[in-house]
Amino acid sequence: MAQIRDVAKLAGVSPATVSRAYSDPSKLSESTLHRVMAAADELKYKPSSLAQLFREKRTNTVLVMVPDIANVLFARVVSGIERVAVENKYNLIVSDTGDNAEIETVGVEMVETYRADGVIQLGERPLSELHPEGEQCTIPFVQAISADPRGRYPTVGIDDRKAAAAMGSYLLSQGHRRIGVLAGLENRVVTQERLAGFKDSLALADVTFDEVAVEYDTYSMAGGERAATRMLSRKDDLTALFCMSDEIAIGAIRAAHDQGFILPRDLSISGFDNIEFGKYCTPPLTTVMQPAEQIGEVAMSLMCDTLRGQTLPKAHEMLPTELVVRASVQKLP
Amino acid sequence: MAQIRDVAKLAGVSPATVSRAYSDPSKLSESTLHRVMAAADELKYKPSSLAQLFREKRTNTVLVMVPDIANVLFARVVSGIERVAVENKYNLIVSDTGDNAEIETVGVEMVETYRADGVIQLGERPLSELHPEGEQCTIPFVQAISADPRGRYPTVGIDDRKAAAAMGSYLLSQGHRRIGVLAGLENRVVTQERLAGFKDSLALADVTFDEVAVEYDTYSMAGGERAATRMLSRKDDLTALFCMSDEIAIGAIRAAHDQGFILPRDLSISGFDNIEFGKYCTPPLTTVMQPAEQIGEVAMSLMCDTLRGQTLPKAHEMLPTELVVRASVQKLP
DNA sequence: ACATTCATTACAAACGGTTTCATTGCAAGC
DNA sequence: GCTTGCAATGAAACCGTTTGTAATGAATGT
Known part of the structure; x- marks a missing residue:
């Protein structure tokens, strides 16, 4: 691969001039610029990003930590990140962490070793748990999806509690009173938030929450x-199931169907997230977008x-x- | 951030010694090693990957070009790539190309500008179309999913033609003779291959192919x-629809359902790819894994x-x- | 006691660009 | 005609590591 000095020699100028031809062409005279570019073309010269980045001490790269890249919701978030990244000339290193703290810690270290300029976290774990300095850590960090308003870094997401309450109220408005909750993993913040939101809606309607009617399992x-x-x-x-994700709801539809329920006549099922597939379920899924x-996009x-x-x-x-x-x-009679 | 010479100074050694403490500790005496490590610890020193990589002229990074990261099939392939990448200490830069030749060309250039060591292409476009040197290009390149046996670079995928033929034969074995084809985008190699395979199966069974019974649209x-x-x-x-992807099949199920068909009694529908959702369709989707x-994994x-x-x-x-x-x-009577 | 060997460690060059500062040459101003 | 100012360019330092080579000193052999 041709280097800057090869181009400089061929064009009869100094390396500095070649460098300037790329970074600020207006600084060069017409004729020199032309000569340099012709030489670069002939040698098929391309500046080494590695050398440039090394000098700049920036990588133009952002690390995205995803608990599971094969999950459609996360994949769509990554898609949005990607779009804005391209606009701003950033590269994305995507790491499928499997929600593993150790892998996430290594990810955060990548910023300190100059492999990435910053980290976007799609998982729930806050930066303070991933860095020895805890709260003091000043790494560029953005947390997406599971917004944590107490964190000291920027955050994007939805108001899970409010959204869950909205769905709860809708179910109530349709006449449902005995509603089972199919929750995700119990230890997740998002699970607790959505459960709290659901309870909020019951309280608001003076319906007592049936503690027994909650089943936890994976978000799948x-x-x-x-x-x-x-x-x-x-x-x-039960007349309805409040599911904490569309995937859970889809699994529930299958299970109910297999047990002989005619849907939605015998049982109403609501989802959460609005993944594309919900629209194509039988019956099509009522959910929260x-x-x-x-x-x-906002995270990036x-x-x-x-x-x-x-x-x-x-x-x-x-x-x-x-x-x-x-x-x-379905609306109950 | 502390640098190698800070550590060297604190430990009272030369930078070279500190470097060797990390790369080959056996070269150092017990006491020196201990002193260096203590100093590094105290200063929270971490070697700059950027400087290391610059010197090595390798990035330990592989670019993965995905036509659409939000597509579940691609996401799963990326997941497999990721797994092997981690094992081998490689980072992944993921680029959602939208199947755009220009973006893919820029991607390939990243190897020449030392931003990535190699490229894994999930799209159909071969390297020869993405590099001015065409066939002569010697960039580390692997093509996944759409295997191109004529290409000069490694390739992983399935035999689309054979797999489609297998599904065709299965439909025929179930008594179907009037089968419509819901194809993906007409200009894709994969579409042509699967169509050819389907025709193969008809020919084998002496059933004439109905040229009219093909509808092209997007893979969605x-x-x-x-x-x-x-x-x-x-x-x-028609008694059956041969769909070229599970997503197409899922859309077809919805359409048929909306037109009053009772499935699978009135119409059989087959998919392709075996995405997870297929198992949860109503009716559950017969497909090709x-x-x-x-x-x-193999690609990486x-x-x-x-x-x-x-x-x-x-x-x-x-x-x-x-x-x-x-x-x-369904089997026809 | 001196030469030889070997284990440690230091020195300095190299990686390929960018950027600061200095220099040159030319045009304009007095 | 001499100074001044500016545009164009070059020389050299610098980014933070790694590594080849040289130097040092202790241990060994004769």
Whole structure:
């Protein structure tokens, strides 16, 4: 590969001039610029990014930590991040962490070893748990999806509690009173938030929450299927299931269907997230829209701001959600 | 951030010694090593990857070009790539190219500007179309999913033609004779291959192919819904639909359902790829399993081999597919 | 006691650019 | 005609590591 001095020699100028031809062509005379570019062309010269970045001490790269890249919701967020990254000439290193603290710690270290300029975290773990300095850590960090308003770094997400309450209220408005909850993993913040929101809606309508009617499992179709099976064999008087993700709801639909329920006549099921597939379920899924791509876009914008040195004092963006009414929840007579 | 010379000074040694403390501790005396490490610890020193990589002229990074990261199949392949990448200490830069030739060209250039050591392409475009030197180009390149046995670089994928033929034969074995084809984008190699395979199966069974019974659209649920709607309004004597992806099939199920078809009684529908959702469709989707994660794993392994200088003469791995029989295809009486 | 060997460690060059500062030459101003 | 100012360019330092080579000193052999 040709280097800058080869080009300089061929063009009869100094390396500095060649460098300037790329970084600020206006500094060169017409004729020199032309000569340099011709020489560069002939030698097929391309500046080594590695050398440039080394000198600049920046990588133009942002690390995205995703708990599971094969999850459609996360994939859509990454898609949004990507779009803004390209606009701003940043590269993305994507790391599928499997929600593993150790892998995430290594990820954060990449900033200190100059492999990435900053980190966007799609998981729930806050920076303070991933760095020995804890709260003092000043790494450019943005947390997406699971917004943590107490954190000292920018955050984007939705108001899970409010959104869950909205869905709860909708179910109540349709006449449902005995509602089972198919929750995700119990130790997740998002699970607790959505559960709290659901309880809020019950309290608001003076309906007592049935502590027994909660089943926890993984955030997946298989988890939803298992949870629903357990729930339906335990409680036979439910008229609706409040599922904490569309995937859980889809698993629940399968389970209910297999147990002979005619949907939505015998049982209403609501989802959460609004993944594309929900629209194509039978019955189509009533759910809460979460603006995944937009969350990604805002997250990357915040990262860009941070890297430009704009210390956003407290950027905790809560993006709006929306109730998506389809057929899987039915109005009781 | 502390640098190597700070550590050297504190430990009372030269920078070279500190460097060796990390790269080959056995070269140092017990006491020196201990002193260096203590100093490094105290200063919280971490070697700058940027400087290291610059010197090594390697990035330990592989670029993955994905036509659409939000597509579940691609996401699963990336997941497989990721797994092997981590094992081999490589980072992944993921680029969502939107199947855009220009973006892909820029991606390939990243190797020449030392931003990545090699490229894994999940799209169909071969390297020769993405580099001015065409066939002569010697960039480390692996093509996954759409295997191109004529290319001069390693390739992993499935035998689309054979797999499609297997599904065609299965439909025929279930008594179907009037089968509509819901194809993906017409200009894609994969579309042509799967169509050819389907025709192969008809020829084998002496069934004549109905040229009219093909509808092209995008590889998506919306595309499948549109294609199915067109197809069903045009041909009313079909007993089955051969869909070129699960997403198309899922869209087709919706369309058929909306037109009053009872599935699978009135119409059989087959998919392709075996994405997770297929199992949760109503009716559950009969499809062809494509080992997505494994394709990713093999692709990254091939990339590692290439980067280690093992010039694999002709590595065109064809991974096995499998017919997944579920309920969406019914046996005709 | 001196030469030889070997284990440690230091010195300095190299990686490929960018950037600061200095120099040159030419045009304009007095 | 001499100074001044500016545009164009070059020389050299610098970014933070790694590594080849040289130097040092202790241990060994004769």
